[in-house]
Amino acid sequence: MTTMLDTVERFENRAFDQVKHAEEPMLRFAHETSDAVARFVPTRPSFMADMPKMTEVVESQLKFRKRVVDEQLRFARKMMKAMDPLVKKVDAEPEQVMAKPAPVAEKAPKRTPRKAA
Known part of the structure; x- marks a missing residue:
C-alpha cells in the first residue's frame, strides 16, 4: 500500500x-x-595577506550551515516534545465508530391528478 x-x-x-x-x-x-x-x-597581492582565503570562507560557511541545521533539529525535537499531548492524540489509531444506520425514507403520499374544469 x-x-x-x-x-x-x-x-x-x-x-x-x-x-x-x-x-x-x-x-x-x-x-x-x-x-x-x-x-x-x-596572484594574490600582499595587501590581502590578512584577509581570509576563499577556501577558508567557504569552509567557515559550511560549518555555520551545519550549526544552523543542528539547531533547527534540536528545536524541532523540543517542539515535538512540548506538543506531545496533542501529537499523541493526532497520531493515535482512529477509533472504530459504529456507523449510524441510514434513515429510512418514508414514502410520500401519492398525488391524485387534478381534473381540468
Whole structure:
C-alpha cells in the first residue's frame, strides 16, 4: 500500500536525481570558465595577506550551515516534545465508530391528478 510519505520520498529522490544530473555540466562549465579567466587574474597581492582565503570562507560557511541545521533539529525535537499531548492524540489509531444506520425514507403520499374544469 502506497502511503503519502512514500509519495513524498519518491518526489524527494527525483528532485535529488535531477540536481545530481545538472551538477556535471555545471562543474564542467565552471572549470572551463575558471581556467580561461585565471590566465588574466594576478596572484594574490600582499595587501590581502590578512584577509581570509576563499577556501577558508567557504569552509567557515559550511560549518555555520551545519550549526544552523543542528539547531533547527534540536528545536524541532523540543517542539515535538512540548506538543506531545496533542501529537499523541493526532497520531493515535482512529477509533472504530459504529456507523449510524441510514434513515429510512418514508414514502410520500401519492398525488391524485387534478381534473381540468
